[in-house]
Amino acid sequence: MVKIPPYLKKGDLIGVMCPSSKMELQAAEYAAGVISSWGYRVHLGITVGTSFHNFSAPDELRLEELQDMLDDPEIKAIVFGRGGYGMVCILDKLDFTRFRKHPKWLCGYSDVTTLHAHIHQRYGIPTIHSLMCSGITPETAGDEYVSSLAAVLKGKSYRYTTASHTLNREGSASGLLVGGNLSLLANASGSKSQIDTKDKILLLEDIGEYRYNIDRMMYNLKRAGWLDKLAGLVVGAFTDGRETTTPFGQTEYEIIHNMVKEYDYPVCFGFPSGHQQENYSLKLGMKHELKVGELRSSLKLHI
Numbered sequence: 001m002v003k004i005p006p007y008l009k010k011g012d013l014i015g016v017m018c019p020s021s022k023m024e025l026q027a028a029e030y031a032a033g034v035i036s037s038w039g040y041r042v043h044l045g046i047t048v049g050t051s052f053h054n055f056s057a058p059d060e061l062r063l064e065e066l067q068d069m070l071d072d073p074e075i076k077a078i079v080f081g082r083g084g085y086g087m088v089c090i091l092d093k094l095d096f097t098r099f100r101k102h103p104k105w106l107c108g109y110s111d112v113t114t115l116h117a118h119i120h121q122r123y124g125i126p127t128i129h130s131l132m133c134s135g136i137t138p139e140t141a142g143d144e145y146v147s148s149l150a151a152v153l154k155g156k157s158y159r160y161t162t163a164s165h166t167l168n169r170e171g172s173a174s175g176l177l178v179g180g181n182l183s184l185l186a187n188a189s190g191s192k193s194q195i196d197t198k199d200k201i202l203l204l205e206d207i208g209e210y211r212y213n214i215d216r217m218m219y220n221l222k223r224a225g226w227l228d229k230l231a232g233l234v235v236g237a238f239t240d241g242r243e244t245t246t247p248f249g250q251t252e253y254e255i256i257h258n259m260v261k262e263y264d265y266p267v268c269f270g271f272p273s274g275h276q277q278e279n280y281s282l283k284l285g286m287k288h289e290l291k292v293g294e295l296r297s298s299l300k301l302h303i
Contacts (some may be wrong), residue, residue: 002125002286003084003100003103004103004125004286005077005105005125006088006104007137007153007154007155008154008278010039010040011039011040011041012040012041012073012076012077013042013043013074013076014041014043014076014077014078014079014135015042015043015048015072015075015077015078015288016028016031016032016043016044016079016080016081017044017045017047017048017056017062017065017069017078017284018045018047018048018057018081019047019053019056019062019065019080019086019090019111020062020079020080020086020087020111020112020199021055021056021082021084021085021111021121021135022051022052022084022095023048023049023081025049027133027134027246028048028081028133030136030137030138031081031134031136031137032133034128034136034141034146035079035136037282039170039222041065043075045256045274046065047062047065047081049060049298050070050139050167053060054085054086055084055086055285056081056086058180060087062086062089062151063090063094063135066078066090068180070098070099071098071099072095072104073229075104075241076085076104076105076232077104077106077153078105078106078107079108079133079149079211079247080106080132080133081108081114081132081134082110082132082133082134083108083112083132083134084109084110084111085120085189086116086234087111087114088114088184088223090208091114091118091147091193091275092282096122096123099102099123099125100123102244104154105127106128106131107128107149107153107281108128108129108130108133109129109130109131109134109186109205109273109274110132110180110181110184110207111181112180113180113181113184114187114193115127116178116179116180116186116190117179117180117185117188117193118192118193119195120141120178120195120284121130121192121195121287122193123128124285126165126283126284126285126286126299127283127284127285128149128282128284128285129148129179129203129281129282129283130148130260130279130280130281130282131145131146131149131279131281133276133301135279137270145272145277145278145279145280145281147227148280149281151281152283154184157301157303158280158281158300158301159299159300160272160280160299161296162246162271162296162298163270163295163296164293164294164295164296164297165253165268165269165297167267167269168266168268168269169264169265169266169268169270170266170292170293170294171232171264171265171292172290172291172292173181173201173231173265173266173290174201174264174287174290174302175200175201175238175276175287175288176198176199176200176278176280176285176286177201177203177204177228177283177285178201178202178284179195179197179203179204179207179234179284180203180205180284182204182206182218183206183207183209184219185204185226186217186221189220189224189226190252190299191270192291194224194226195226197226197229197230198228198229199229199231199236200233201230201288201290201299202217202225202226202233202234202282203232203234203236203282203301204232204233204236204256205237205273205274205275206252206275207239207240208239208240208242209238209241209242210242211242211248211250211252212244214238214241214255214256215248215250215255217271218255218256227259227263228263230263230265231265231290232267232268233260233265233268235253235256235267235269236270236271236272236273236292237273237274237275237278237279238252238274239275239276240296251269253269253270256269257269266292267292268290268292268297268299269298272300280292283300283301286302287301287302288300288301288302
């Protein structure tokens with residue numbers, strides 16, 4: 001039985017902290033103001049607006065603050081400040097005992113994929129793959145993607161659609177939605193955080209990777225069994241792709257298409273998720289329905 005965290009009510013407290021890379025205080029304060037306008041109280045943690053090399057703070061301090069927010073009964077959700085790198089450095093020292101008894105919504109993507117995967121595989125508690133405070137700016141504050149975070153925190157259902165793509169494989173599927181950033185998923189292979197993807201819908205996205213490395217990471221997933229028995233595959237944005245002096249010869253989407261061509265499950269390319277403004281909030285670890293059609297594709301939260 002899936003233990004779903006309680007949805008938020010007006011006046012609830014949301015914690016904001018940076019478990020990985022640093023974030024400017026002014027940007028976090030702006031995002032906090034937008035979240036407050038949704039009717040919530042916001043607590044900015046001590047890892048917001050600080051820096052330690054590329055990190056927001058030393059491992060010990062990031063660990064302590066995330067642990068405190070996971071355990072604090074007054075905090076009903078955590079919207080992470082930004083991704084970057086650093087979650088894996090503290091993951092194995094976190095104690096999820098209280099979180100398992102009293103789960104709360106954990107919201108983010110990119111480096112937060114490490115936390116999403118671990119919690120899903122170890123405890124089966126849903127989390128939210130969404131933009132973070134870094135994605136709530138004066139330019140985006142009123143758009144549908146920021147609004148989608150407000151909606152899912154309240155428990156609203158959703159059905160997101162996207163245009164067809166030439167590499168799509170048509171069909172329908174249902175299953176728990178899992179996944180996120182390809183680099184972090186490949187990094188989890190062979191660890192206790194590796195997701196059992198059988199009969200699940202896998203989401204993939206990434207940013208700033210050399211195309212040969214996308215190919216290598218997809219082979220990692222394939223050899224580790226991630227791709228064998230999926231119910232469906234949703235491919236989000238692969239932004240800022242990089243090439244070596246000699247081009248690899250395939251785009252990111254072509255690499256993924258060729259990697260899964262032997263299977264028969266539906267595949268949706270170009271879904272609005274990932275390192276771009278078009279980044280819908282998705283409830284990982286909950287059942288979804290994927291429909292890939294000739295003209296449109298859709299991903300719907302199953303109620």
